[in-house]
Structures are given as C-alpha cells and as structure tokens.
Amino acid sequence: MMLSKETGYVVRLLVYLREQDAPVPVREVARVLGIPPSFLAKLVQRAARRGWVITRKGPGGGMMLGVNPSELRLMEIVETLEGRVLEQCVLGLPECGGENPCPLHDQWMPVRDAMLGLFSRTTVSDLKGETLPGMKEKDQTSHKKEDSP
Amino acid sequence: MMLSKETGYVVRLLVYLREQDAPVPVREVARVLGIPPSFLAKLVQRAARRGWVITRKGPGGGMMLGVNPSELRLMEIVETLEGRVLEQCVLGLPECGGENPCPLHDQWMPVRDAMLGLFSRTTVSDLKGETLPGMKEKDQTSHKKEDSP
DNA sequence: TAATATATGGATATGAAGGTCTTTTTATCA
DNA sequence: TGATAAAAAGACCTTCATATCCATATATTA
Numbered sequence: 001m002m003l004s005k006e007t008g009y010v011v012r013l014l015v016y017l018r019e020q021d022a023p024v025p026v027r028e029v030a031r032v033l034g035i036p037p038s039f040l041a042k043l044v045q046r047a048a049r050r051g052w053v054i055t056r057k058g059p060g061g062g063m064m065l066g067v068n069p070s071e072l073r074l075m076e077i078v079e080t081l082e083g084r085v086l087e088q089c090v091l092g093l094p095e096c097g098g099e100n101p102c103p104l105h106d107q108w109m110p111v112r113d114a115m116l117g118l119f120s121r122t123t124v125s126d127l128k129g130e131t132l133p134g135m136k137e138k139d140q141t142s143h144k145k146e147d148s149p
Numbered sequence: 150m151m152l153s154k155e156t157g158y159v160v161r162l163l164v165y166l167r168e169q170d171a172p173v174p175v176r177e178v179a180r181v182l183g184i185p186p187s188f189l190a191k192l193v194q195r196a197a198r199r200g201w202v203i204t205r206k207g208p209g210g211g212m213m214l215g216v217n218p219s220e221l222r223l224m225e226i227v228e229t230l231e232g233r234v235l236e237q238c239v240l241g242l243p244e245c246g247g248e249n250p251c252p253l254h255d256q257w258m259p260v261r262d263a264m265l266g267l268f269s270r271t272t273v274s275d276l277k278g279e280t281l282p283g284m285k286e287k288d289q290t291s292h293k294k295e296d297s298p
Numbered sequence: 299t300a301a302t303a304t305a306t307g308g309a310t311a312t313g314a315a316g317g318t319c320t321t322t323t324t325a326t327c328a
Numbered sequence: 329t330g331a332t333a334a335a336a337a338g339a340c341c342t343t344c345a346t347a348t349c350c351a352t353a354t355a356t357t358a
Contacts, residue, residue, distance in 0.1 A: 023304095036346085211335085
C-alpha cells in the first residue's frame with residue numbers, strides 16, 4: 001500500500017466524523033469503517049492528543065471532529081504519522097538528490113511532485129464521504145444504534 | 150520509502166551489473182553500493198532463481214546480469230518482489246474501486262496512473278548509472294580488485 | 299449513590315521486513 | 329590434487345507496524 005494502515009484509518013475516521021453531529025463511540029466507528037476496535041481506540045488516543053478529534057468519556061460519550069476539516073491537509077496527517085516518507089528516494093538511496101541522483105531520480109521527480117501536490121492541496125473536507133452501511137452521505141440520520149431500533 | 154528495501158537494492162544491483170563485463174563477487178557489489186553484504190547475498194540468490202542474474206562459484210566467480218536490461222521492466226521487478234502494491238488503494242480500503250471508491254479515489258487515480266505508466270514503460274536499461282566510488286559510467290575499467298593492483 | 303458506558307494507558311502478542319551468521323557445496327587454478 | 333574463493337542454504341536475530349488485552353479512570357444517568 002502507499003500509506004501506513006494507521007494513516008488510512010485516520011483519514012477515513014476524520015471523513016466519517018465530518019458527517020456526524022454527536023459523539024460516536026469507538027466501537028461504532030470501528031464497526032462502520034471495518035477497523036479493529038482496539039486498534040482504533042489507540043489511534044483515537046493519538047489523534048485526540050493532536051487535536052484532530054475530541055473525546056468524551058462516559059455514557060453518551062465518544063469522539064467528535066476536533067478541527068475544521070477544511071484546515072487539515074493530508075500532508076499534515078501523513079507527515080505527522082509517518083514522517084517525510086513522500087520526499088524520500090523511491091529506491092531508498094539516502095543521499096539521492098540533484099547532485100547525486102539515484103537511477104530513477106529524473107523520471108521519478110514529476111510523479112513525486114504530482115503526489116506532493118495532491119497531498120499538499122487536499123484537505124479533509126475535499127475528500128468524498130464513504131458509502132458504507134450506517135453512513136449515508138446526504139440523508140444523515142446521525143449515529144443511531146441499529147441494535148436498539 | 151515508496152518501495153521495499155529489497156526492490157531498491159535489486160534495481161540498483163541490476164543497473165550496476167549492466168556496466169560490468171566479468172563476474173563480480175557479492176562482497177564487492179555490497180561495498181560499492183553500500184548494501185549489507187550478507188543481506189545482498191540473500192537477494193542475489195533470489196534474483197538468480199528468477200534469472201535476473203547469473204552466479205558462478207569458485208575463484209574468479211561472482212555474478213553477472215542474466216537478462217537483457219532493455220527487456221526487464223521495473224514493473225516486473227516490483228510486482229515479483231512486492232506483489233501488486235502499486236495498484237492497491239492508497240488508503241488501504243480493500244474494496245476500493247470505481248463502484249465503491251475510497252475518499253481519495255478520484256484525486257488519486259491520475260497520480261497512480263502516472264506511477265504505473267512510469268514503472269511499466271521503464272526498463273533497467275532506461276535507468277541512469279549511479280556515480281559511486283569504483284563505478285565509472287563511461288570509463289569502465291571492469292571490476293579489478295584494488296587490493297591486488 | 300450505584301450502575302453503566304465510555305475513554306485511557308500500559309503490557310503484551312504477532313507477522314513481516316530487514317539483516318546476520320554459520321555450514322555446506324561447488325568451482326577454479328596453481 | 330589440494331588450497332582457496334566464491335555462492336547456496338538455512339537457522340537465527342532485530343525492528344517495526346499492527347494489533348490485542350486488561351485494568352483503571354471518568355463521566356452520565358437512573
């Protein structure tokens with residue numbers, strides 16, 4: 001894959017939370033997005049420390065988006081979670097650069113720049129909502145639990 | 150990084166061997182390319198089984214390129230060593246596709262296609278030789294050992 | 299205040315990638 | 329033909345991403 005599991009999960013989490021207007025518990029987000037619940041709990045902790053989500057304990061608690069989605073860029077998420085992986089040499093040559101290019105350097109640059117451009121310009125609010133069970137893009141009936149209808 | 154260490158090492162290995170006209174032992178390639186020798190030995194074994202390199206045991210032995218470099222595409226190397234990683238969803242969504250796109254799908258497609266195109270069209274002979282100690286691009290004086298001048 | 303629902307934090311497991319080491323096999327050549 | 333130089337093979341180690349589990353803290357509501 002191109003990005004780590006954590007990055008993928010977090011991006012999808014933020015897109016999901018964008019559509020919610022009340023706290024959603026980890027368990028439910030995990031179910032809807034198909035993420036291992038205990039792992040998601042970990043990711044939410046880290047995301048909360050960074051302010052990307054806000055959590056609330058106790059009954060009725062859960063998580064909410066903690067940032068303006070139009071102000072959080074994919075680039076920031078990727079670099080926070082994985083470092084500057086997008087800038088690194090595609091062949092792993094540590095000193096790869098203009099003066100000491102790797103064998104693929106020249107051909108790779110345009111592709112890399114396209115990637116950097118995309119991640120730099122795209123914010124969480126630019127992302128399409130996922131169509132998943134329990135997650136309606138327009139007709140959002142919040143996060144009512146289907147085991148208590 | 151974009152590709153696995155193994156892929157990066159193997160690509161650089163093949164580019165290096167392209168310029169050699171006599172068998173080069175693992176130890177020497179490892180030194181020139183800055184690859185851990187015992188790890189390179191393992192990669193060479195695998196590359197040899199696939200025919201990418203030819204090895205010869207005993208004194209004067211070593212490895213040589215086993216394929217026509219203009220007939221080995223980067224795509225084949227990457228897919229052989231890592232599977233179809235380039236085709237996978239950038240956010241890791243297993244069912245991501247036209248009918249069930251991930252949040253980044255539409256924006257990602259052009260970038261992915263540029264990548265696929267580059268890897269599909271580029272062969273080992275299209276890659277620039279590395280400029281490293283002991284490796285002269287034009288003035289190739291073979292691989293004479295500098296400890297026996 | 300008791301019961302419950304939720305996140306928090308830390309320890310631990312798991313699997314794959316990356317890397318090392320040692321022994322065996324095979325070839326060369328003096 | 330023997331000494332030596334190399335690859336081959338396989339066991340082992342290390343690190344890291346990806347989880348999993350459990351005990352604890354905290355908030356809500358009946």
